[in-house]
Amino acid sequence: YHADTFFNDLHKTLKADFIMANPPFNLSNWGQDKLKDDIRWKYGVPPAGNANYAWIQHMIHHLAPNGKIGLVLANGALSTQSSGEGDIRKNIIEADLVEGIVSMPTQLFYSVTIPVTLWFITKGKKQKGKTLFVDARKMGYMVDRKHRDFTDEDIQKLADTFKAFQDGTLEEVKGFCAVADIQAIAAQDYILTPGRYVGIEEQEDDGEPFDEKMKRLTSELSDMFKKSHELENEIREKLGAIGYDI
Template sequence: INADLVDCIVAMPTQLFYTTQIPVSLWFLAKNKKQKGKTLFIDARKLGTMVTRKLRELTDEDIKKIADTYNAFVDGTLEDEKGFCAVVTTQDIAKQDYILTPGRYVGIEEQEDDGEPFEEKMGRLISELSELFAKSHELETQIKERLGAIGYGL
């Protein structure tokens, strides 16, 4: 970092590879960076689509979004996007004890306020949860009865 070689770090989503489900990070290193003293962090963990139960693929749009973000950084026209990308100075990285996890710098994306007051929302959600619990007890009873009817009582 202090040698100013890290140009960009991209945190990729999980399940991109057949051999492992863990997430990976792409590090772009450059001896002669266009943006001296700055590093681009991209958090792409939410991109991609599951194509099987165990495999995720990036779409052409996902790849374009990452590439366009990097190109805008190189051109000096990139604006930080909360939850996705941030341009960080070497001094700010040093203040964070040189931790190079993109999520630390990009933050979390802003959630749109749905206009429902918190107390009302919690009351509604608790009510829905209570109904779901009641339904689950009914289903549990039905399952036990049917298993018992075929000789597999619990």
């Protein structure tokens, strides 16, 4: 039945074990003024100008006691503090519902090129009080100039990472995955951007001593500056020759 799920919830008593969704990103004018007292807004009334946290709470409301949600959202939902969204996110985190957040690369969609985030929201988490953060922005391959896809190995790597986290056997990898408790997330103002938690991947030591590397790099930079000044003077001369002094 074709309907607006906010205004006419056709499954008011439904409690789902699994929910998978790709709701419209940053939907404005979704009718918040008519739904301010709705039972679904347990963690706060979503702002009128953005439905992201309305979708999230709509799904949580329909989740069974041990249910799981997997959804795709625009990256802004990870860190927004606008119009009470930060407080809603804080309340959802404090309720220990966020099991995992995965940053995805750009160009995964045919219609938009923006990077997105996978949210995994779970009631009855195996790892209570903890959230898995994964930075997958470097994963995948370009199918053509405009579209990126994941290999089966990429997908399996993400699945294995989640399973290891749930089993309590995950080894954190700098720049890729990390586990944070609610206190650590609170210290980051309840912002869920994975990069804040996974850090920067460790660079392989090339064996060149630091002092020697700095001397080499500063020498190269000096040569670049010299070349830059030469080009600047040449451009000034050529512009001056045609009557445009700088």
